[in-house]
Amino acid sequence: MSNAILMALVPVFFVLLLGYAAGKFHVVDNLHVDALNALVMDFALPASLFAATASASRREMIEQVPLFMVLGVTMLLLYIVWYLAARRFFKVSRSEASLQALTIGFPNLAGVGLPIMTSVVGPAGTVPVAVALAAGSILISPLTLIMAEMGAAKARGEEMAARQVLTAVRRAITKPVVLAPALGIVFSLSDVSLDALAHASLALIGSSAAGVALFLTGAILSAQSFRLDWKIAAATVASDIVRPLLAVAVIRVIPIAPDAAKTAILLAAVPSGFFGILFAVNYGLDSARAGSMVIASTAFSVVTLAVVIAMFFPQ
Template sequence: MSFGEIFIILVPIFFVILLGFIAGNRGIFNKETSKGINTLVTKIALPAHLFVGITTTSRETIFDKASFLGSLLIGVIGFFVVVLLITKWTSKYDFVQSTMFSLNSTQPTFAFMGIPVMGSIFGAEAIAIPIALMGIIVNAVLDPLATILGTVGERNRNTDANSDEKQESLLKVTGKSILHGLSEPLACVPIVGLILVLVFNFHLPELGEKSLDQIGDVVSGVALFAVGVTIGINRIKLSFSAFSIAILKAIVQPLAMVLIALALGLKHDDFVMAVLLVSFPGSAVASMIAIRFRSLETEVASAFVISAILSIITLPFLITAIM
């Protein structure tokens, strides 16, 4: 695929993001009203779209994605752990700050950009399983893990609490974090779909497919618009930390995934999709987790915007190189 063909695919995508940016920057949407768009995409439209994709896929095709799943686990969870350890050892950040730095350097906005970008290249049906697997890893593993580690860091700050109280509190947080992650539609809906197909060999009837498609088909444009709105309502504060997070997210992680995918011998299409899934800009969800822990709020919000702008340059070159 030539650079010109990639450019033609990406221009409409970034045009919709630009429209969202203008709407957010001019105050047509603010932080409160933008939550409605994000909720529509992440809790209703995208889960519906993924459920259709999974339950209209054969059991054999899903089994064939085992190596692909392994590459995502290493490229997401492994990358997060490595960045966390390096950040903790080489910077002045405490454990909570290091965790939030690493989370925002790792988690991509796959839910919003995966379908329009990858769908334009491979087709909507081919990308449902890869995006669903990424949703499970991020929502059921990465975000709960970061929440648990952030809580550990907060507990360690409190030297007045005795060890028994720490243990009890941490166990509760661990359980709640895992349950919360599994309760997110982007995690539980794909899991339910996978169980239905793998265990019961379920295939969604045509009527169910058409019904869910009525809401699932809005994902592409609305998700891109939501990305633009989120960028438009945030203000950039340039700092070394913000640039570091953005570069790790947009450049280092995709390159690391290239090596991982090559080492695991993924098929060409799986190789390309694995790399693309981690190459998208940082996630607003990861930023919100940092805000929840009152840690690096300005840095991660700025990094989200910087990585989105940086992806305008990196995505065309990356797609051209790996296609």
């Protein structure tokens, strides 16, 4: 069991620390990671997710519906609770509260979830990651963009129009990392087999997704100033402990197969994602709080992921 945990976690955190060191020692420019981000989020990861979902049979894809529902409800509930708490108790703006809620509610499925799943369950783990990414991207990313747009409009002294809301939603759901698994799911449900040549072509660029995403996460984190206070500690508990426990509670309500339930809990235990940092940079907001949340959550997830793997994937 200990060997299985080491094999699952050590490579992931090795590449993560490699990216962190590369950014910290200025081997790569950790303040301008647009090129790396585009490679991962616009090319490598979409190719990997499309190839995985489009190659799945209709039956296999239909079996992923409960996973979509469990993780979607889990992420949405945690997002709403943290957003309301941040607004009421932390007295932060809508934009800041939504960025924090996105960071806590939406795990780092691209950077940590994908390599963890492929290590634990093999290549078949890519499909659940794609479904989980689709759930978060469809349900909570648009909410965050709408709140960020509302904050930007308020800063300009304007009221947010319905057109801006629709624009925010369109921007969220038309990103390649959202469209690719969605199109792959449609392709799979249509029961059309993906051509072997197309699969090989997509797999070539897609094979770099997990490693580069981890490296990118490390580089992004190396540029964030870290400060630990009770809010960061609470965010870490919410991300690494409450989220998987919430998934366990949701599983008791939504019928789901035992193997899929284990996968849902493992994906829910993945540490906080860096989308909140990227959104903060795009909207000119302070990314330090979200950065501290991601750093603390990622460091503590060494323990929580090891516990989840030992409990549900001992072999």
